[in-house]
Amino acid sequence: MLHLETVILFCLKQLNGERTIYSIYHLLNGKKSSQTIQDAHLFSLKEFFGVYGELTREAFEQITEDLFRKNLIDICGEQQYQLTVAGLEYLESKWLDHYLDGWNYHTYTMLFWDRLSLLTQVISNLVYEETKYVPIQKNIDLQNWLKSVLKKINKPRTDLGRILFSELTESFNQGKNLDPSIVVFRLTGFQQIGLTPLQAAMKLKMDIHDYHLQFIQIIHYLIQTIKKDSSRFSMLTFLINDLDKENVLTLSSRKTWNLLKKGYSPKEIADLRNLKLSTIEDHLVEFALHLEEFSIDPYVDKHLQEEIIEFSHRNGTRQLKRIKDQVKAATYLQIRLILAKYGDREWN
DSSP states (O other): OOOHHHHHHHHHHHHTTSSOTHHHHHHHHTOOOHHHHHHHHHTTOGGGTTTTTTOOHHHHHHHHHHHHHTTSEEEEETTEEEEOHHHHHHHHHHOOOOOOOHHHHTTTHHHHHHHHHHHHHHHHHHHTTOOOOOOSOOOHHHHHHHHHHHHHHOOOHHHHHHHHHHHHHHHHHTOSSOOTHHHHTTOOBTTBOOOOHHHHHHHTTOOHHHHHHHHHHHHHHHHHHHHHTGGGOTTGGGGTTTOOOOOSSOHHHHHHHHHHHTTOOHHHHHHHHTOOHHHHHHHHHHHHHHOTTOOOTTTSOHHHHHHHHHHHHHHTOOOHHHHHHHOTTSOHHHHHHHHHHHTTSOOO
16 A cells, blocks of 8 residues: 655655755645746656645654654755665565556546546435435536536436446456545445545544545546546546646746747746746746747757756756756756756666
């Protein structure tokens, strides 16, 4: 079973002492800063982006202190930690393959759950011909979505429960190291109220943080399974039909991109939009991360690109200051652009 402790240890291992411990906190929270987004790419941690938006700073710090007290991590700088030998051994013994995919699913993970929970409740009550109950989801848009879906499913009322049960059972049977009860205990049905996250965690004798991680993992697993073979899940497919991945660029950066394509310089765009030049530069880094068609050549000489890539790869570092100290001709923006464009490639 995947634990929050092991996820934090894995992230620390990937960061290799080049970021503070709080970069992991921001990653798990899904902070939409250019630094956190770039870290998710550079250190191959995209699957954990935004998987625990509810995690408090206090709880995160407590877990960090516990890892330190257990001698699994050690201080290597200001607010920086690295794994001890015991920590590496612990991680190796506990780490499991998982289904988390925060980068692709964090924007609609909970919407998927809200839809599944409402669908289950309504179908359960339809099967028992119960009409007097309070919908578990109060959102009118969600209720209207379900009404339209039930019309599209167009199956006899008596068959709906069997179909939903069959599809959920089949999807769960394909997973490894998953406990369906983590989600099932939360579902509301005919004369049955679903448990709260804390109640479910207590019933399963799980730490609340581990429970949350497992819950999100199962939701991501269901999304992946349904997407992979939608023809086998005629009812569950309706849960994801219109959940396209949001545009990878923020609204503000899209405006910058449109002006950049029209030939405006970063300085001119900053003036036109009444923004700081540093904000526009953050947008350039976003483009380098996400847009294949964006070339960094106008901003960084080819020779300088090669020099920085070579130094970064040879020394196994993505630390801006360390690269800047070595390649003095480069600006921090140029280093960020190069790392964003090429930094997550496999190193030889």
